[in-house]
Amino acid sequence: MKPIFICTTLITGMLIALLVAPLNAQGDNTLLLFLGRFHPLVLHVPIGALIALFVVEFVHCIRAKLNLDKACEILLWVCVLSSIPAVLAGYLLASSGGYSESLLDRHMRLGWATAFLCTWLLALRYWAKTKPKFLWTYRALLCVNMILLSLAGHYGGSLTHGSDYLTKYMPIELKNLLGVDMSEAEKMLDEINEQEAVMH
Numbered sequence: 527m528k529p530i531f532i533c534t535t536l537i538t539g540m541l542i543a544l545l546v547a548p549l550n551a552q553g554d555n556t557l558l559l560f561l562g563r564f565h566p567l568v569l570h571v572p573i574g575a576l577i578a579l580f581v582v583e584f585v586h587c588i589r590a591k592l593n594l595d596k597a598c599e600i601l602l603w604v605c606v607l608s609s610i611p612a613v614l615a616g617y618l619l620a621s622s623g624g625y626s627e628s629l630l631d632r633h634m635r636l637g638w639a640t641a642f643l644c645t646w647l648l649a650l651r652y653w654a655k656t657k658p659k660f661l662w663t664y665r666a667l668l669c670v671n672m673i674l675l676s677l678a679g680h681y682g683g684s685l686t687h688g689s690d691y692l693t694k695y696m697p698i699e700l701k702n703l704l705g706v707d708m709s710e711a712e713k714m715l716d717e718i719n720e721q722e723a724v725m726h
Contacts, residue, residue, distance in 0.1 A: 534649040537606065541642050544617050562618030566686070569616070569637075571608040573675065575601050576644065580672050583665065599651065606648050609641035629685050636678035643671045 579601040586594040616637055620630055647667055654660035683691060693706045698719075701708055 530649055530652045534645050537610065537645045538642065540610065541613065541638060541645070544613060545638055558618050559622050562615055562620075562622055565612065565615035565619040568608070569612040569682075572605050572612050572641070572644070573679065575604040575608060576640075576671065576675055579605060580668060583668060587665070602644070602648050602651060605644045606641075609644050613638060613641045625685055626689075629681055629689070633678055633681035633685055636674055636681060640671055640674045640678050643667060643674065647671065 579598060582594050582597050582601060586592065586598060616634065620634055647664060650660050650664040650667065654664050688694075693701065696704075696706060698708065700706075
């Protein structure tokens with residue numbers, strides 16, 4: 527138990543150091559810029575591990591007889607240990623510039639929060655072995671972390687593919703229903719369709 531708390535505290539310290547003292551890779555330090563470019567590659571490991579953890583924990587919750595406890599522990603360790611290089615490479619990539627500041631800020635904070643929460647989920651899971659009241663806290667925060675992961679992924683995708691990537695080819699009717707802004711061409715097409723509907 528004590529080594530887990532020490533590990534969790536050390537990783538939290540590293541994450542806080544990144545948050546309060548952001549790295550600056552601009553300028554002549556091409557090695558840092560090069561390492562930052564690995565962010566899109568390494569981030570998929572903690573994402574996959576966290577999604578797998580969520581699914582395995584869900585199955586473990588409804589089918590305890592399967593005894594998936596060790597699998598959950600391994601997946602959680604993979605989440606924690608792989609999130610560190612993902613966050614570090616993300617900070618290096620972000621410091622290279624050229625991104626929308628508001629999107630970048632949201633993505634960075636949500637990604638950092640996801641890694642931070644993964645780290646403390648590790649401690650909560652171990653504490654739950656001796657104090658079962660922590661188990662429901664762990665499960666609730668795992669669900670929260672899935673939401674954080676989804677939001678961080680959305681903003682990361684918006685940074686790389688553009689903010690309209692998911693909605694660009696969305697049917698106009700669905701855009702109207704969801705309140706998604708239409709392009710000027712779509713607005714004109716929608717008006718023409720309405721006029722044709724009135725004529726018939």
